[in-house]
Amino acid sequence: MIKTDIIIIGAGPTGLFAVFEAGLLKLKCHLIDALPQPGGQCSEIYPKKPIYDIPGFPEVLAGDLVKNLMEQIKPFDPGFTLGERAETLEKLNDGSFIVTTSRGTKHHAPIVVIAGGLGSFEPRKPPIPVIGEYEDKGVEYIIRDPEVYRDKRVVIAGGGDSALDWSIFLADVASEVSLVHRRKDFRGALDSVEKVEELSKIGKINLITEAEVVDLKGEGNLDSVVIRHKGQASDEEVKVTDHFIPLFGLSPKLGPIGDWGLEIEKNAIKVDNTYDYQTNIPGVYAIGDVNTYPGKLKLILCGFHEAAIMCQSAYQRIFPDKKYVMKYTTVSGVDGFDGSRKEAKREVVKSIN
Amino acid sequence: MSDIKITIIDREGEAHVVDAPTDMNMNLMEVVRSHELAPEGTIGICGGMAMCASCQCYVLSHHHLLSEKSFEEEDMLDQAFYVEDNSRLGCQIFMTKELEGLAVKLAPEST
Numbered sequence: 406m407i408k409t410d411i412i413i414i415g416a417g418p419t420g421l422f423a424v425f426e427a428g429l430l431k432l433k434c435h436l437i438d439a440l441p442q443p444g445g446q447c448s449e450i451y452p453k454k455p456i457y458d459i460p461g462f463p464e465v466l467a468g469d470l471v472k473n474l475m476e477q478i479k480p481f482d483p484g485f486t487l488g489e490r491a492e493t494l495e496k497l498n499d500g501s502f503i504v505t506t507s508r509g510t511k512h513h514a515p516i517v518v519i520a521g522g523l524g525s526f527e528p529r530k531p532p533i534p535v536i537g538e539y540e541d542k543g544v545e546y547i548i549r550d551p552e553v554y555r556d557k558r559v560v561i562a563g564g565g566d567s568a569l570d571w572s573i574f575l576a577d578v579a580s581e582v583s584l585v586h587r588r589k590d591f592r593g594a595l596d597s598v599e600k601v602e603e604l605s606k607i608g609k610i611n612l613i614t615e616a617e618v619v620d621l622k623g624e625g626n627l628d629s630v631v632i633r634h635k636g637q638a639s640d641e642e643v644k645v646t647d648h649f650i651p652l653f654g655l656s657p658k659l660g661p662i663g664d665w666g667l668e669i670e671k672n673a674i675k676v677d678n679t680y681d682y683q684t685n686i687p688g689v690y691a692i693g694d695v696n697t698y699p700g701k702l703k704l705i706l707c708g709f710h711e712a713a714i715m716c717q718s719a720y721q722r723i724f725p726d727k728k729y730v731m732k733y734t735t736v737s738g739v740d741g742f743d744g745s746r747k748e749a750k751r752e753v754v755k756s757i758n
Numbered sequence: 759m760s761d762i763k764i765t766i767i768d769r770e771g772e773a774h775v776v777d778a779p780t781d782m783n784m785n786l787m788e789v790v791r792s793h794e795l796a797p798e799g800t801i802g803i804c805g806g807m808a809m810c811a812s813c814q815c816y817v818l819s820h821h822h823l824l825s826e827k828s829f830e831e832e833d834m835l836d837q838a839f840y841v842e843d844n845s846r847l848g849c850q851i852f853m854t855k856e857l858e859g860l861a862v863k864l865a866p867e868s869t
Binding site for chain 2: 446450451454523529530531532563564565587588590592653654656657659671672673
């Protein structure tokens with residue numbers, strides 16, 4: 406069991422900055438994120454896009470902002486559980502919480518902060534009505550163990566890097582690989598596109614373009630897919646296969662958090678914004694894009710503000726008898742948990758005084 | 759203030775004639791959001807960077823007046839579902855005077 410002061414669900418900019426604000430109050434944090442790396446949308450969706458409204462940064466790439474935040478919180482030595490989705494929230498008799506992830510990792514703390522942005526990123530599922538019936542019975546959205554596909558027939562759908570890369574990889578593992586894509590052009594890395602073309606020419610990949618998988622068949626387990634060719638509604642091809650792997654990227658979903666008994670409004674968690682961004686469950690806070698309240702603005706800078714306010718409230722909840730006086734880092738400096746200390750030079754402090 | 763009138767058919771099939779300002783560099787996705795024609799969290803998820811296709815719409819008029827699809831838009835539509843020949847990303851359609859009378863239909867929400 407991982408024990409900490411604050412469990413933060415979501416390692417996007419808001420969650421990361423909350424570690425800093427908590428650290429100033431000597432509170433330890435542990436972050437949980439479904440993605441394999443910190444940074445949330447900034448790292449996953451637009452790392453190379455510039456952001457122009459972070460105070461003090463006329464322009465900063467989303468990826469660099471995350472890098473800087475990671476550097477800023479380093480002295481506070483946060484723990485990370487990455488690549489695992491926060492699945493359940495259990496409240497104990499003493500008012501503390503246990504958050505368990507999709508892989509069964511348990512985290513215990515008196516405070517839980519949801520900084521989940523738009524939610525956890527989950528595979529985008531093609532609109533095939535029966536697809537749910539075949540999940541884990543031949544339909545997989547993520548390849549966890551390529552050996553599962555050894556000597557099997559596999560149909561992959563998609564036109565991006567994942568579809569291309571896995572088609573190439575499985576060409577040497579599976580007995581048959583078909584790649585179905587809506588267009589003739591592929592949007593992946595040029596090397597990968599060329600490799601797929603090459604493997605197609607020698608019969609290692611069955612390339613089916615300008616086509617979509619529109620139906621799935623099988624008694625219990627998947628045994629075939631129905632492929633519709635573009636502009637030929639009646640021209641459907643039934644392809645016998647053991648596995649269908651649609652690879653269409655990720656889409657954010659509120660996920661299991663939506664079932665934790667939190668008050669939800671318009672796909673966001675309702676909080677008490679007049680005070681501290683606490684949810685209807687005392688001890689559980691929601692900050693950043695995942696929350697809603699009258700006047701809410703979904704901006705990174707607002708998430709930072711909410712993180713600071715939330716930490717003051719969390720501190721009072723953990724230490725109800727202690728009085729904390731808010732200090733400026735310019736005056737108090739920053740004491741890391743690793744023994745590091747940052748402070749302004751004495752003469753600078755003196756001259757300010 | 760210079761508004762144009764455009765028609766947006768929501769995901770339930772209801773047509774809404776709305777005012778869209780042309781002096782705010784506003785795109786169609788933002789117009790849909792400002793008039794609350796789709797539930798929050800179901801449209802404009804990426805904020806308008808042509809990275810999620812949640813604002814996909816079918817353009818029913820004025821095709822010839824729309825800007826060409828960018829590489830990013832083509833890419834995103836390539837990954838999206840329910841794509842038709844007249845599909846565009848709402849976030850890539852910016853409101854200009856020429857689009858007075860534009861009619862679009864929101865594509866179904868994809869899971």
